[in-house]
Amino acid sequence: MALKASPDDQSHLLELQELDTKLRQLDHQAKNLPGIAVLAGLTSDADSLRIESAEAKGALEDAKTELGRVEADVAVVEARITRDADRLQASTSVKDVAGLESELAGLRKRQFDLEEIELTVMEKLEALESAAAAFSTRQAELQARIADAAAERDTALTALASERTHSAANRATIASKLPADLLALYERQRERYGFGASLLQHGVSKASGVKLLENDMAVIRAAAPDDVLLCPDSSAILVRTSESGI
Numbered sequence: 001m002a003l004k005a006s007p008d009d010q011s012h013l014l015e016l017q018e019l020d021t022k023l024r025q026l027d028h029q030a031k032n033l034p035g036i037a038v039l040a041g042l043t044s045d046a047d048s049l050r051i052e053s054a055e056a057k058g059a060l061e062d063a064k065t066e067l068g069r070v071e072a073d074v075a076v077v078e079a080r081i082t083r084d085a086d087r088l089q090a091s092t093s094v095k096d097v098a099g100l101e102s103e104l105a106g107l108r109k110r111q112f113d114l115e116e117i118e119l120t121v122m123e124k125l126e127a128l129e130s131a132a133a134a135f136s137t138r139q140a141e142l143q144a145r146i147a148d149a150a151a152e153r154d155t156a157l158t159a160l161a162s163e164r165t166h167s168a169a170n171r172a173t174i175a176s177k178l179p180a181d182l183l184a185l186y187e188r189q190r191e192r193y194g195f196g197a198s199l200l201q202h203g204v205s206k207a208s209g210v211k212l213l214e215n216d217m218a219v220i221r222a223a224a225p226d227d228v229l230l231c232p233d234s235s236a237i238l239v240r241t242s243e244s245g246i
Contacts, residue, residue, distance in 0.1 A: 013196065056131050067122060194234075207236045220246055
């Protein structure tokens with residue numbers, strides 16, 4: 001037996017379909033907010049910056065270790081110079097004096113070389129400290145941008161969620177007033193084909209945007225007002241109104 005429903009109940013399907021379309025659009029917007037992509041990009045930047053910062057800190061620690069090692073070598077050489085200088089002052093042996101002077105000359109050359117190395121390492125350390133500070137500043141700035149982007153995303157999602165809740169409540173109110181068999185057919189067609197109801201407007205099915213063939217229109221004209229018809233193109237329930245052109 002063909003399903004029947006009053007024209008008024010059938011017209012309410014268009015309101016239901018409009019709300020279902022809006023709910024689908026809201027869900028799509030929530031998943032594809034520009035802020036989500038912006039936040040993902042900023043988070044990716046933060047991850048990359050974190051790696052670069054860690055590498056810079058590692059290089060800084062290596063430079064500090066290197067400087068400490070050179071400073072220790074300088075201290076050892078300086079101690080030996082002091083010791084040999086004291087021995088030279090106290091020595092009365094020509095042979096010992098010659099040996100100590102030769103050793104002091106070598107030590108002073110070593111001291112000079114080490115101090116040159118020390119200066120180079122200190123300059124490198126200064127550059128690395130500056131780079132590490134710059135990374136810290138960039139990380140702080142990026143975290144602030146992430147916080148702002150997250151807040152904007154959350155605000156947008158809250159607004160969409162509120163609108164969705166309102167639309168879902170309206171949908172529930174309309175659905176509760178429809179006959180169970182008509183609602184079940186609507187839900188089944190919407191689940192299968194994307195649209196549960198379609199307005200027939202001047203011979204065109206709104207769901208498909210296609211003008212119906214004349215033989216289809218003849219069937220529609222012959223149907224009773226309370227007959228529930230399906231659109232031959234979209235398979236949605238075809239709702240007839242004064243705009244249908246029949």
